[in-house]
Amino acid sequence: MSQLQVLTEDVPQMEISASTQELAALIDDHLGPLRPTSPAWQVADSPISGRGIFAVRPIAKGEQLFREHTLLVGPTAHRGRNLRTCINCYHLPAGDTDAEALCSSGCGLPVCGECVESPRHALECQLFRKWQPKDVQHIDPRALRILSVVRCFFLNESQRKLLYAMQANADRYYMREVQRAAECFEHFPHDPDMLEYFYRTVCAFNTNAFESRCQVDGQEIVARALFPLAGMLNHQCTPNAAHHFEDGETIVVCATENIAAGSEITMSYTKLLWSTLARKMFLGMTKHFMCQCPRCQDPTENGTYLSALFCREQGCKGLVIPVQTKTLQPDWRCLSCENVFPHAKMARYQDFALNTINNRINTCSVRDMIHFINELCPRFCPPSNYVLIEAKLNVIWRMTRLGAEEYAPEELAHKDRYREEILAILHKLGAGECTLKKLITEEIQ
Numbered sequence: 001m002s003q004l005q006v007l008t009e010d011v012p013q014m015e016i017s018a019s020t021q022e023l024a025a026l027i028d029d030h031l032g033p034l035r036p037t038s039p040a041w042q043v044a045d046s047p048i049s050g051r052g053i054f055a056v057r058p059i060a061k062g063e064q065l066f067r068e069h070t071l072l073v074g075p076t077a078h079r080g081r082n083l084r085t086c087i088n089c090y091h092l093p094a095g096d097t098d099a100e101a102l103c104s105s106g107c108g109l110p111v112c113g114e115c116v117e118s119p120r121h122a123l124e125c126q127l128f129r130k131w132q133p134k135d136v137q138h139i140d141p142r143a144l145r146i147l148s149v150v151r152c153f154f155l156n157e158s159q160r161k162l163l164y165a166m167q168a169n170a171d172r173y174y175m176r177e178v179q180r181a182a183e184c185f186e187h188f189p190h191d192p193d194m195l196e197y198f199y200r201t202v203c204a205f206n207t208n209a210f211e212s213r214c215q216v217d218g219q220e221i222v223a224r225a226l227f228p229l230a231g232m233l234n235h236q237c238t239p240n241a242a243h244h245f246e247d248g249e250t251i252v253v254c255a256t257e258n259i260a261a262g263s264e265i266t267m268s269y270t271k272l273l274w275s276t277l278a279r280k281m282f283l284g285m286t287k288h289f290m291c292q293c294p295r296c297q298d299p300t301e302n303g304t305y306l307s308a309l310f311c312r313e314q315g316c317k318g319l320v321i322p323v324q325t326k327t328l329q330p331d332w333r334c335l336s337c338e339n340v341f342p343h344a345k346m347a348r349y350q351d352f353a354l355n356t357i358n359n360r361i362n363t364c365s366v367r368d369m370i371h372f373i374n375e376l377c378p379r380f381c382p383p384s385n386y387v388l389i390e391a392k393l394n395v396i397w398r399m400t401r402l403g404a405e406e407y408a409p410e411e412l413a414h415k416d417r418y419r420e421e422i423l424a425i426l427h428k429l430g431a432g433e434c435t436l437k438k439l440i441t442e443e444i445q
């Protein structure tokens with residue numbers, strides 16, 4: 001069995017308790033006032049996988065398809081992130097310490113002065129106090145992360161049905177999240193039905209959730225949020241729709257291309273500029289499937305050569321690209337000398353480029369990074385390789401944040417050149433009006 005089969009075939013799906021028609025009705029109910037009077041889309045069975053969203057009339061590039069409020073949301077509570085953020089409104093609670101940010105009732109949850117009295121917090125506070133957090137002086141990321149899952153407790157009947165109608169990939173590893181949370185409380189529930197409900201919810205999160213992002217009090221808030229309609233969008237590596245967040249709890253999905261009536265509406269679960277192997281690894285490990293889209297089947301990736309590495313045969317320096325498209329360990333062939341190399345060898349070169357470039361990104365000033373990209377990288381990494389493209393994107397972001405006046409004219413010219421290069425790649429990929437294009441054309445000038 002290949003590495004990729006192991007990644008994708010090991011994980012069964014939990015039983016789905018609703019027909020596609022019932023699911024569509026539950027989604028309508030969930031959308032409430034946000035449901036358009038005559039939507040341009042419908043939920044239906046998909047030839048890609050399970051259920052998907054389809055255009056019911058021609059949709060124009062740029063058109064907003066829907067806005068949706070989250071069904072379940074909570075802090076990602078990743079280590080290294082600021083955990084001192086109110087669990088309701090995302091504002092910073094008063095004070096500087098964990099103890100000051102935590103609810104004074106002893107529920108172990110950070111909450112601001114305004115939200116502490118809210119009915120929403122009252123319910124969660126009562127539940128967490130019943131379970132008795134072991135530490136009420138410090139914010140424990142394990143206890144905080146489980147909040148988005150535990151909120152399934154407060155869903156109404158129709159919302160629970162909707163949760164059970166969503167695909168849930170049953171990876172037993174996901175149960176670790178519940179077990180880790182249980183370690184933080186004296187009396188975490190151990191009733192098997194309740195634990196199964198939590199597990200189902202964790203699996204639904206891992207299969208469908210988005211990392212929603214918004215700015216509050218000058219800091220970036222990242223929450224994990226379940227949007228049942230947006231969660232119906234299947235993946236394509238060059239999709240025809242993209243999403244953004246209006247706030248931490250509302251998602252907006254727009255068409256990035258003209259979409260014909262009857263076509264499936266898709267989004268990308270990966271970064272657009274990743275190489276095919278990077279996307280395959282990510283999709284296999286996190287979503288347990290192997291993408292078969294046209295981009296995945298083209299070794300040149302629409303002529304972008306995002307995977308390409310240099311040939312190391314004496315005197316060659318041609319571009320080497322993966323030959324097979326359906327495996328994680330393809331042979332690679334040089335487009336100039338036509339020699340074929342085993343994957344293990346090329347993977348070492350790719351890792352070298354990735355580590356060297358990422359180390360520099362983390363340690364260098366923008367000025368040094370430009371010098372490194374222009375003068376040193378061409379010795380070991382083709383300009384089309386996705387790691388180098390990501391490094392150029394990183395330079396663009398950093399320069400934009402500081403403002404043009406900080407930089408010499410030739411540095412600004414490099415930034416413009418990088419931007420044109422990335423726009424040309426997006427054009428070749430057929431990415432249309434994708435979020436990245438909007439960001440680098442509208443905001444970065």
Ligand SMILES: C[S@@+](CC[C@H](N)C(=O)[O-])C[C@H]1O[C@@H](n2cnc3c(N)ncnc32)[C@H](O)[C@@H]1O
Pocket residue numbers: 046048049050051052166167169207208231232233234235236287288289290291292
């Ligand atoms: C967010 S859900 C998408 C909606 C799902 N089709 C459903 O019926 O609920 C993600 C799951 O859909 C499936 N999926 C999405 N895009 C796919 C693709 N391009 N190829 C194969 N499976 C895909 C995978 O099983 C993945 O874990």
